[in-house]
Amino acid sequence: MHHQTLVVKMGLLSWEGQLKRVTSLLNTLTDEQLSQEIAPGRNTGAYLIGHLIAVHDGIVPLFGLGEKLHPELEEIYITSPDRSGKKTPSITQLRELWKEVHAHLEQRLATLTEEQWFQRHMSVSEEDFQKEPHRNRLNVLIGRAIHISYHLGQLILLKN
Numbered sequence: 451m452h453h454q455t456l457v458v459k460m461g462l463l464s465w466e467g468q469l470k471r472v473t474s475l476l477n478t479l480t481d482e483q484l485s486q487e488i489a490p491g492r493n494t495g496a497y498l499i500g501h502l503i504a505v506h507d508g509i510v511p512l513f514g515l516g517e518k519l520h521p522e523l524e525e526i527y528i529t530s531p532d533r534s535g536k537k538t539p540s541i542t543q544l545r546e547l548w549k550e551v552h553a554h555l556e557q558r559l560a561t562l563t564e565e566q567w568f569q570r571h572m573s574v575s576e577e578d579f580q581k582e583p584h585r586n587r588l589n590v591l592i593g594r595a596i597h598i599s600y601h602l603g604q605l606i607l608l609k610n
Contacts, residue, residue: 458567461588461595462559468598469552472502475605476548481541483608495608497532498601499544504528507551509594512571513587515558519551562587 476484476499484495493501504523510516518524526536539547567588570579579585 454564454568458564458588461567461592465591465595465598468595468602472598472602472605473548473552475602475609476545479605479608483610484541484544486608488604488607493532493604495605496538496541496544497527498605499548500527500538502598502601503544503547503551505594505597506555509555509590510558512573512590513558513562514572515561519554520547523547559591567591 479495484499487494488498500523503520504527507518507520507523508528511518523539526534526538530536568583568586570576570585571587571590574582574585
């Protein structure tokens with residue numbers, strides 16, 4: 451197997467594995483559990499799920515693969531803290547958004563060729579990419595897998 455093929459496969463398996471872990475946990479947590487704070491004074495589980503949905507929805511335009519499905523989530527879950535007073539989707543809606551955004555993202559990511567994974571993402575200029583070729587799509591996806599893992603560690607605390 452070519453090294454580039456192997457690296458892409460490892461990155462995708464890492465992303466998919468972390469996503470499956472959160473999906474599995476989300477399917478076992480009750481709405482009541484997701485409504486709880488991770489720790490006193492910290493984010494709720496619902497906020498963290500909304501945050502992950504908003505971040506992952508942003509991968510599509512970041513990779514030049516189209517527009518976000520739900521741009522309204524950015525203000526609620528990325529630029530604003532939990533309990534900001536902004537109207538948020540219900541936990542039932544978040545569960546549906548999780549499925550919708552990830553199905554769409556999976557479909558869009560499947561269109562990328564091996565070579566395209568090593569191309570720049572839309573937040574880096576051509577000039578900067580020439581100096582820093584590691585600022586590519588695959589590196590972003592690996593970073594997002596780590597981000598999932600971080601929040602998964604928090605969400606696990608909601609299990610009783």
